[in-house]
Amino acid sequence: MENKQRPVLSKGWTGERNPRACIIGLGLIGGSWAGALSGQGWSVSAVDCNEDSLASAKSRGWIREGWQVIPEALDVDLVILATPIALLTELLNQIKGRIPVGSLITDVGSIKKEICQTTENLESVYFIGGHPMAGSEQRGFEASNPNLFEGYPYVLTPHPLCPQEMIVSFSELLDSLGARVIYREYEEHDHQVALVSHVPHLLSLALALAAAEGFPEGKPLELAGRSFREITRLVDSSPEMWRDIILRNSSAILYALDIWEDKLREIRGAIERTDEEEIIKVFERAQSARGRVLK
Numbered sequence: 001m002e003n004k005q006r007p008v009l010s011k012g013w014t015g016e017r018n019p020r021a022c023i024i025g026l027g028l029i030g031g032s033w034a035g036a037l038s039g040q041g042w043s044v045s046a047v048d049c050n051e052d053s054l055a056s057a058k059s060r061g062w063i064r065e066g067w068q069v070i071p072e073a074l075d076v077d078l079v080i081l082a083t084p085i086a087l088l089t090e091l092l093n094q095i096k097g098r099i100p101v102g103s104l105i106t107d108v109g110s111i112k113k114e115i116c117q118t119t120e121n122l123e124s125v126y127f128i129g130g131h132p133m134a135g136s137e138q139r140g141f142e143a144s145n146p147n148l149f150e151g152y153p154y155v156l157t158p159h160p161l162c163p164q165e166m167i168v169s170f171s172e173l174l175d176s177l178g179a180r181v182i183y184r185e186y187e188e189h190d191h192q193v194a195l196v197s198h199v200p201h202l203l204s205l206a207l208a209l210a211a212a213e214g215f216p217e218g219k220p221l222e223l224a225g226r227s228f229r230e231i232t233r234l235v236d237s238s239p240e241m242w243r244d245i246i247l248r249n250s251s252a253i254l255y256a257l258d259i260w261e262d263k264l265r266e267i268r269g270a271i272e273r274t275d276e277e278e279i280i281k282v283f284e285r286a287q288s289a290r291g292r293v294l295k
Contacts, residue, residue, distance in 0.1 A: 007163035007166065008101055009163075009165065009169075010100045010102040010103040010104075011077070011100075012076075012103075013104070013169055018041065018042070018043055019043070019078065020042065020043045020044075020045070020075065020076040020078070021033075021037050021043070021045070021076055021078040021079070021080065022044075022045045022047065022074050022076045022078075022079050023037075023045075023046045023047070023063075023079075024046070024047045024048075024082060024095070025047070025083035025084075026048040026050070026057055026082070026141045026144075027082060027083075027139065027140055027141060027144075028135065028140065028141075028143045028148075029132060029148070030046070030048075030082030030083075030141075030144075031062070031140075031141040031143075032144045032146060032148035032149070033080050033108075034046060034057055034063055034144070035062045035144055035145070036147075036148070036149065036177050038061060038062045038063070038146075040177070042078075043064055044062060044063045045064060045074075045076070046063045046065075047066070047068070047069070047070050048068065048141075049068055050141070051068060053141040054067075054068070057141065062146075070091075070094060070098070071098070073099075074095075074098050075099075075100060076099060076100075076103060077103050077104065078104050078105075078170075079099060079103070079104070079106070080106055080107070081105065081106070081107040081108070081109075081115075084240070084241055084244060085109040085110070085111055085114070085241075085245065088109055088114070088115045089115060092105065092107075092127075096122060096125055099125060100125075101124045102124070102126070103125050103126070104125070104126045104127070104128060105119075105126070105127045105128075106128050106130045107129060110131055110193060110198070110245055110249075111193075111245060111248050111249045112131065112157045112184075112186035112190055113186050113187060114248065116129050116159070116186040117186075119159050122161070126159065126161075126162045127159040127162060128157070128158045128162055129156065129157035129159075129186060130154065130157075131154070131157075131193065132153075132154050132179065133153040133154065133155065133197065134149050134152035134154075134179075138236075139238055149174070149179040150177065150178030151179075152180065153179070153180045153181075153182050154174050154179035154180065154181055154182070155182050155183075155184055155189055155193070156171065156174075156182070156183050156184075157184055157186040157189055190249055191255065191256075193249075193252075194252035194255070194256040195260075198249060199256045199257060199260055201237060202253070203231075203260070204233070204235050205234075205235055207228070207231055211228070267279075270282060
């Protein structure tokens with residue numbers, strides 16, 4: 001009978017010491033991770049180019065140490081890459097030689113293919129891709145919330161060689177934060193998230209532009225009420241961040257737009273035919289779909 005050797009995990013994961021984490025990037029997601037981990041008893045440090053964000057995190061008691069550049073060595077069990085997606089692969093290559101054997105690297109990027117392919121030759125440390133489906137149009141550390149992940153899906157795309165013991169431990173950590181862990185292959189993730197996250201941002205953009213530019217002098221904007229404000233709130237998201245997301249996941253987004261346009265033509269057809277029954281059925285199907293999300 002084959003004697004399988006247990007995977008080597010760093011001391012915080014084995015319970016030999018209080019677990020330690022370093023978060024790189026103290027924006028909305030990174031700052032929320034800092035607050036959540038410190039609330040779970042982790043010893044948290046952070047790297048961010050913004051000195052004010054580091055000072056705010058310290059004043060809240062969310063981090064013990066903070067640096068504006070990555071130290072040469074980080075004695076931590078978990079590194080969370082929470083920077084813009086354009087920086088993720090470069091940071092991953094910097095980090096993997098500075099942390100202990102058996103530690104875990106994860107990210108929070110909304111596209112998984114690029115970062116997951118970068119980790120194919122990892123040695124001595126582990127990687128689990130992550131994407132919290134709990135973002136906001138708000139930006140920066142001041143918008144951080146330790147309870148941000150509670151009740152929302154948190155997608156994991158584990159590296160094929162990441163041991164099951166590590167995957168279970170990280171999933172249990174997310175469970176303790178109230179997140180709903182969902183597993184996906186990275187390409188599957190990118191196609192599905194294009195439809196439920198990326199396309200809604202584009203629809204928000206299109207509606208705002210249509211109301212402002214579809215009629216002379218943007219007159220419809222004077223009538224905009226709660227529904228318009230709620231649907232277009234995503235317009236306030238970072239343009240630079242979304243530019244990178246859109247261009248890096250363009251093929252999946254274009255495919256998702258094709259699906260959306262098909263549904264819009266279906267609805268338009270019912271309107272053109274004055275098909276009262278079909279309009280009711282479309283609403284019922286959509287309400288059923290939304291009900292599955294709200295369970």
